[in-house]
Amino acid sequence: MNESPRVAGNIIRRMEMRFVNPILKSPYALILPALAICVCFSVIPALMAFRNSFFSVDYVAGVDRFAGMANYRSIFTDGAFIQVFRNTVVFTFFSAAFGIPLAVLTAVFLNSNSPLCNFTQGVVFTPHVISFVSVSTLWTFMMDPQFGILNYALGLLGIRPLMWLLGENTSLPSIIIVSVWKTLGYNVLIVVSALQTIPREVYESAMLDRSGPVRTFFHITLPMISPFFVFLITTCVAQTLNTFDLVRLMTGGGPKNSSNLMVYWIYETGYLHFQVGKAMAGAVIFLFFVGAVSLLNFALTSRRAYYQ
Amino acid sequence: MSDGTLSPKKILMGALTAAVFAALLAAFIFPMFFMLSTSFKTLREANITPPSLIPSEFHPENYAAAWRRMNFPHYLLNSVFITVCTIAGQLLVCVPCAYAFAKKQFRFKNILFALVLFDLVVPAQAVFLSYYLIESRLGWIDTYRGLVVPFAYSAYTIFFLTQGFKTVPDEILDAARMDGSSEIQIIALIMAPIAKPVIIAATLFTFAYKWNDYFWTSILTTSEAVRTIPMAIQNLMPTDHTIREWHIIMSGNVMLFAPMFVIYILAGKYIKESFTYRGGR
Incomplete structure (x- = not known):
């Protein structure tokens, strides 16, 4: 009785060596599943x-005919x-323009191993692991023009209440605030890990040279973490360009497309609206x-920067 | 402070440092605290000005109401099932693929690698309509396989694992092959244990991504059947212009927030590592 599992194991193993292994020895077999899904669900959708985009498509009416440039003309x-x-x-530019300098300052400020710094960094990172749904719901509540706590806080400062998500001029800045809030912790994490690559001796010799904190920041810290900016800017831009959840959950694109x-x-x-071609x-x-933005970003930043 | 004197400059610096800490912590803790506080209030108290920071009376039954009205258990089970399947799928699909690209030489390797990394260049969000059309033609809308199979492949995971697997010495793998180990044994018993940190990091990343995903679930589902918890909160939003019951919505939001938050508290170090790893590419 004791023998049977071992015998079965041996049989399975022999079958594996005989039939499965010769197939898996081929690298093409190893990459086939990934390649198949990639082609079906990434390459084909793009094609x-x-x-x-050159066809007039209406699946309900069964229309699918060549339309030349009509779709492109109609969107313009x-x-x-x-x-x-x-x-x-605008959204992408300001998310990066506020988010990245804020992240660099926060990271320089928090770059020490004290418990308070680690705790604060952990707190700032929290929104990044939480879903956009949770974050959007929370901020929609705080930005409520009538009962929201943000308008109450503005009132304490003597500022007139804002319409936030419901105002044509404030809806886009509002979602920029939420986007910066959600991604700050991630950007700080990247910058902190960049700061940790700077050898301590560099700072020590700067101290000996009587370089002040501001001078040290601009002449030592910033240049030494510049290689990481390519990655930081690329991910920041790629993420914000693809923003969907915030718009869908907070404003529905409105008011008036603002x-x-x-x-x-x-x-x-x-x-x-089923206008597939358009x-x-x-x-x-x-x-x-x-594609153009990432190429430009890469060309501009890679002159001085390099990957690890 | 080492010389024991308190110059005005030092006091100013200390005050400034404290102010920055206070501002940072307030900006990030306060919203979450306020969400928790509101979740225990009555509807009336949730909508008063000035807002109260601590509820005057506690109403934990808000959670029962949110649980029931969101149909939470149904969504939670879907979330667990879909996330586990996606992670398993990615391990089965991406690990062998990364192994081949890291450790084998073959024709068209570079072209195939570029093709597999297609998603890094073309954001899938931009062409999601084609996804939808393909899945509806396959009859995959509103099915588990529709939310799992396409996501078993991930360009990020493959790229990341390939980089990690490259650091495993060839000699160990060759020795195992000489000893008559099969490819499955080499991957599962030699490669995977050595590259464990990379695999854990990739898995955590996939977990966070899939657990929080709202975009693909909302596109690829039309009914409650296979929807995951990020979509559950919709059930608490009024469909007409009646007032939003923020106290119940915040209870639901805490329930949405809690699982990921607990995991972050428990495995925060690994989660942060998994995100910086991606940064290191």
Whole structure:
């Protein structure tokens, strides 16, 4: 009786060596599952988006015919697309313009091994592990124009209440605030790990040279962590360009498209309004834009920076 | 402070440091504290000005109401099931793939590697409509496989694991192969234990990503059947223009927040590491 599991194990092992192993010896077999899913769910969708952007597609009516540049013409004559595109650029630019310097300052401030610093860094990182849904719900509550605590705080400072998410001029800045709040901890983490690559001796000799904290920051700290900026800016830009959850959950793109961003516009046009061709044309333009931004970012920053 | 004197400059610096700590902690702890506090209030107290910081009376039954109205257990089970399947799928699909790219020489390797990393260049969010069209043609909308199979492949995971596997010495793998180990044994018994930190980091990252995912779940589902907890809170939002019951919504939000928060408290070090690892690429 004791023998039987071992015998069974031996049989399985022999079968494996005989039939499975010769297949798995081939690297192509090892990469096949990943490659198959990649082709079906990444390459083909991208090609489909490209193809459908030149077609007039209506799955309900069964229409699917070549339409030339009609979709592209329609998005450029449609004021909404231009506005959404501008919103996306503004949103991404300000998220990075506030988020990254704030992260560098916070990281320099917290860059020590004291318990208070570690605790604060842990607290600042918390929103990053929490879902966008939770964060959006919380901030929508605090930004409520009537009962929200933010307007109450503004009132204490003698500032008139804002409409926040419901105002045409304040909706986009509001979601920028939430986006910076959510991603700050991640950016701080990256900068702190960059700061830790700076040898202690560098700071010690700066001290001996009587270099003040501000001078040390600009002449030593910043140049020495510059290699990490490529990564930081790239991830920050890529993440904010693809923002969907905040728009979907907090403003629905409104009021009057004032906080609508590209991915939400594609969702609205193609998924909610069934204008598939038009949405895909927008997606293709967006893809080229994302590609151009990452190339530009890479070219500008890689001259001085290098990867680990 | 070492010389024991308190110059005005030092006092100013100390006050400034304390102020920055206070501002940072307030900006990040206060919203979460206020969410927790509101979750125990009555509807009336949740909507008063000035807002109260501590509820005047505690109403834990808000949680029971949120639990019931969100149909929380159903969503929680879906979340657990889908996240576990996705992680298992990624290990089965991405580990062998990364092993091949890290340790084997073959024709078209560079082209195939570039193809597998396609997602790093083309953000899938931009072409999600095609995803939707493909899945609806396959009949995968509103199914578990629709939320698991496409996500068993991840360009990030593959890239990250490949980098990690490259550090495993070839000699150990060759010795095992000489001893008659099969490829499965080499991956599972030799490669994986050596590269354990990388695998754990990748798994935690996938976990956080999938557990929190709202985008793909909202696109690829049309009914409650396979939806995960990030979508549950919708059940608490009024569909018409009636007043939002913020005390119940905040209870629901705490329930949404809690699992990830507990894991972060328990495994924060590893989670942070998994995020910085990705930074190190």
